[in-house]
Amino acid sequence: SARDDDGHGTHTASTAAGNANVPAVLYGKPRGTVSGIAPRARIIAYKGLGNQGGFGSDLAAAIDQAVADGVDVINYSVGGGASLTGGDDIAYLFAADAGVFVATSAGNNGPAPATIGGPASVPWLTSVGANTQKRFYQGTVSSSDGWSFVGASITTSTGELPLVDAEVAGDELCTPGQLDPAVVRGSIVLCKRGAIGRVDKSLGVFMAGGRGMILYNAVDVDNLFSDTHWVPSVHIDLTPGLTIKDYIANTAEPTARITGSQLGSWDSAPSMTIFSSRGPDPVALDIIKPDITAPGHQILAGNSPTPDIGAYPSELFQAISGTSMSSPYVAGVFALLKQAHPNWSPAAAKSAIMTTAFQKVVDNDRTSPAGPFAMGAGHVELRRADKGSLFQPGLAYDAGFNDYLGFLCDAGPDIFSNPAATCAALAAAGIPTEAINLNLPSIGVSAIPGKISVFR
Incomplete structure (x- = not known):
């Protein structure tokens, strides 16, 4: 069966091509309507x-089968180590030759440099970073003792309940099975982020009889996430988390309440998420990655109502984050482009979204301008199909199969059985065999020994 265990595939599919104006209800509360980017696509x-x-062989086989079945667009919210010649890398080279538009997630290993994964590292598909959006699902944790903090939440509310520190209850990370039920039962639990998944922590609280969770970050610059938790939960920054921890330690009977999610907004959006993988491309220094960025934080879309063990069951929607969520946004844009321009090549479609991108994006510190190794060409801008839009960009940087082989002559020659002969034949045919001269909408030169010329 192609059904997924944890809602990841359902979420990405509905982001790319879910039906239009579907009422979204989560934890019994209406969340407005949602639509896929290309809602009439199959x-x-x-x-x-x-x-x-x-x-990897299963993934390559799935890609090959999709191409054989005649699909127009592939979303690939999957990633591994950066490579140019892995199984899925090469499968996508032939998918590009077949005219298939491909979007893939850049990876979730940022913000350190050179964290782009594979197959996002290859130039024949479109690698997508993740940024925030204006909409922010937030909740409040407060106490009758006079303090209050806002964080990320899409869960329900609690009344005023006893508040305990998970460290005192046996495990500050709230690992399932490690919390003392005698301490936790009936309480809101303060849990530290790290080591295990965020939803696993709320499962640990639930298993010990807890009735709510405050999750705090290990660092203050990290993002906040609105996961589908087992108990009412709010995700807050490190500083308020430590303030609450100190309150618990110095109060005879600490209490708190969680006020369920409300719809807020980010003033800094679009800003790059801290997790979005950054360039430069670790296996091809002369190309710029990611190619583009798109919304990938708190994305409200579909969910599997019967997930595998460890995920909260029975919700048809979820608001989750990752470059897995931003990639299908671009895949949906590609579907619209394919409809408008059925004869465009994948490289021309990629060029269109890059050359028309919105560049006023800030980095994960929410103030500094994002650079090309964070946002690529910028934030994909989907608007009316008028002149200057991605539907009518006016200029296209095109490339095909032989151009990519020429790129590999420089960046990955070992893929050829006879590199010298193959690359000489390509050069004789007028195909550039230097990575810097691959006809991309971006120009990257990793080293300039005096003077260099780049051709487009």
């Missing part, structure tokens, strides 16, 4: 991974 799902992962 979806074919290929199951290349199971709940325990899978093999």
Whole structure:
């Protein structure tokens, strides 16, 4: 079956091509309506991974089958180590040759440099970073003792309850099975982020009889997430988390309440998420990655109502984050482009979204301008199909199969059985064999020994 275990595939599919204006209800509360980017597109799902992962050969086979079936666009919210010649890298090279538009997640290993994963590292597909959006699902944790903090939340509320520090209850990380029920039962629990998944922590609280969770970050510059938790929860920054921890330690009977999610907004949006993987490309220094950025934080879309063990069951929607969420946004844009321009190549479509991108994006500190190794060409700008839009960009940087082989002559020659002969033949045919001269809408030069010329 192509059904997914944890809602990841359902979420990405509905982001790209979910029906239009669908009422979204989460934890019994209406959240407005949601629509896919290309709501009338048809979806074919290929199951290349199971709940325990899978093999690269399975993923390559899924890609090959999708191409054989004649799909127009592939979303690939999957990633691994950066490479140019892995199984999925090469499968996507032939997908590009077949005219298939491909969007893939840049990875969730930022903000350190050179954290782009694979196949996002190859130039023949479109690598997508993740940024925030204006909409922010927030909740409040407060106490009758006079303090209050706002964080991320999409869960329900609690009344005023006893408040305990998970460290005192046996495990500050709230690992399932490690909290003392005698301490936790009936209380809101303060949990520290790290080591295990965020939802696993609320499961640990739930298993110990807790009735709410305050999750605090290990650092103050990290993002806040609105996960589908097992108990009412609010995710806050480190500083308020430590303030609450100090309050618990110095109060005879500490209490708190969680006020369920409300709709707020980010003044700094779009800002790059801290997790979005950054360039430069670790396996191809002369190309700029990611290519583009798109919304990938607190994205409200579909969910699997019957997930695998460890996820909160029975919700048809979720608001989650990752470059897995931003990639299908671009895949949906590609579907619209394919409809408007059925004869465009994948490189021309990629060029259109890059050359028309919105560049007023800030970095994850929410103040500094984001650079090309964070946002690529900028934030994809989907608007009316008028002149200057991605539907009518006016200029296209095109490339094809032989151009990518020429790129590999420089960046990955070992893929060829006879690199010298292959690359000489390409050069004789007028194909550039230097990575810097691949006809991309961006120009990257990793080293300039005096003077260099770049051609487009």
